[in-house]
Amino acid sequence: MKKRTLILKNNKYNILISKDQNEFILALKKIITTNTLFIITDRNVKKLYLKYLADLLKEQGFNIKTAIISAGETGKNIKNLSALYDKALEKNLDRKSCVISLGGGVVGDIVGFFAATYMRGIDFIQVPTTLISMTDSSIGGKTAINTNHGKNIAGTFYQPKFVWINPSFLETLPMQQVKSGLAEVIKYSIIFDKKFYYYLFNMFEKGVISSSSFDYIIYQSCLYKVKVVKKDEKETTGLRSLLNFGHTFAHALETITKYKKFLHGEALAIGMLFAAKLSSELKICSDETYQRVKNILIEANFNLKTKINCTKFLSLMKKDKKAVNGNINFVLIKDIGKATNYYVKDDIVLNVLRKFFGIMK
Numbered sequence: 001m002k003k004r005t006l007i008l009k010n011n012k013y014n015i016l017i018s019k020d021q022n023e024f025i026l027a028l029k030k031i032i033t034t035n036t037l038f039i040i041t042d043r044n045v046k047k048l049y050l051k052y053l054a055d056l057l058k059e060q061g062f063n064i065k066t067a068i069i070s071a072g073e074t075g076k077n078i079k080n081l082s083a084l085y086d087k088a089l090e091k092n093l094d095r096k097s098c099v100i101s102l103g104g105g106v107v108g109d110i111v112g113f114f115a116a117t118y119m120r121g122i123d124f125i126q127v128p129t130t131l132i133s134m135t136d137s138s139i140g141g142k143t144a145i146n147t148n149h150g151k152n153i154a155g156t157f158y159q160p161k162f163v164w165i166n167p168s169f170l171e172t173l174p175m176q177q178v179k180s181g182l183a184e185v186i187k188y189s190i191i192f193d194k195k196f197y198y199y200l201f202n203m204f205e206k207g208v209i210s211s212s213s214f215d216y217i218i219y220q221s222c223l224y225k226v227k228v229v230k231k232d233e234k235e236t237t238g239l240r241s242l243l244n245f246g247h248t249f250a251h252a253l254e255t256i257t258k259y260k261k262f263l264h265g266e267a268l269a270i271g272m273l274f275a276a277k278l279s280s281e282l283k284i285c286s287d288e289t290y291q292r293v294k295n296i297l298i299e300a301n302f303n304l305k306t307k308i309n310c311t312k313f314l315s316l317m318k319k320d321k322k323a324v325n326g327n328i329n330f331v332l333i334k335d336i337g338k339a340t341n342y343y344v345k346d347d348i349v350l351n352v353l354r355k356f357f358g359i360m361k
């Protein structure tokens with residue numbers, strides 16, 4: 001695999017995509033100013049990669065401290081965050097220490113929040129190990145925890161100092177998790193790039209994803225993310241919010257099912273289909289475009305059927321951060337590759353929800 005480095009210039013950090021650990025060490029040494037590294041991971045990733053990473057860094061003379069959180073979406077909570085502050089103090093981490101997040105989007109989001117707030121902010125590095133985190137969550141500095149009332153309710157924008165994406169970590173990722181990550185990749189194609197949509201569609205049609213295809217889709221996804229974050233870091237111009245395509249719905253679905261029924265990407269697949277349905281109902285896109293969204297999700301083998309109480313679901317969607325004055329800001333599509341922000345009134349959303357779940361039953 002060819003090493004690729006993307007640079008987020010305004011935030012001055014590099015994203016290294018490479019399977020070569022020596023390149024990681026070289027890059028790390030250029031940016032690090034401390035000898036103490038605090039690696040945080042979850043229980044599953046601990047068994048797979050914690051020793052490997054800790055030993056690699058110890059060999060370079062770093063002083064390694066570690067902490068483990070519970071795995072899965074429910075681990076992104078205030079209790080785990082609070083335990084991390086305690087652990088860091090116990091281990092004498094000071095303001096000059098640096099945290100490494102080793103894991104998927106859950107670890108990355110909570111560790112980012114921890115790094116942003118511990119002693120008013122310490123450096124952190126992202127080492128993503130899932131497809132979602134390699135293609136999306138490790139870049140761009142959104143950090144968060146969930147509360148009882150919803151997903152990502154508390155968080156900050158806090159950029160990492162460096163991101164190392166090693167696609168080899170995907171070799172141990174369960175297929176269901178890989179598929180969940182593919183939903184975010186499909187999202188980029190639907191909102192930004194028709195050619196990429198067809199590339200993915202053909203790949204799903206063949207039914208096999210080669211290691212070089214993974215390398216390509218990771219790089220391509222990172223390119224979109226970097227481009228967007230460069231122009232709209234804090235989601236103020238409407239560009240970055242396009243990345244929320246399907247997410248208002250997905251977050252409500254994850255919350256209402258208590259994070260037990262759907263992985264993030266599985267909820268996102270249904271959320272994207274709903275956003276496409278809303279787009280076609282509002283005549284923002286054609287019925288063919290809606291069908292194209294449906295086709296790629298079916299080709300990628302997503303289960304798009306579910307049942308829900310529409311009124312309760314609507315009120316949950318309104319709690320999402322994308323709602324302003326009660327109106328929900330949806331990302332809708334004009335065509336494959338063309339997305340737009342759009343405020344939609346409650347009664348329209350409710351109508352389309354009823355139609356949508358009518359079809360989905």
Ligand SMILES: NC(=O)c1ccc[n+]([C@@H]2O[C@H](COP(=O)([O-])OP(=O)(O)OC[C@H]3O[C@@H](n4cnc5c(N)ncnc54)[C@H](O)[C@@H]3O)[C@@H](O)[C@H]2O)c1
Binds near residue numbers: 072104130152171
């Ligand atoms: N900050 C952002 O910009 C952003 C963007 C997208 C998603 N997210 C967040 O990311 C989270 C979802 O991320 P995720 O899908 O990576 O979930 P995750 O972190 O829960 O990881 C999924 C599962 O895979 C396991 N795992 C991780 N790496 C592995 C590996 N290499 N081999 C085997 N098992 C492995 C984990 O232990 C976990 O059980 C959600 O909370 C979502 O809100 C954040």
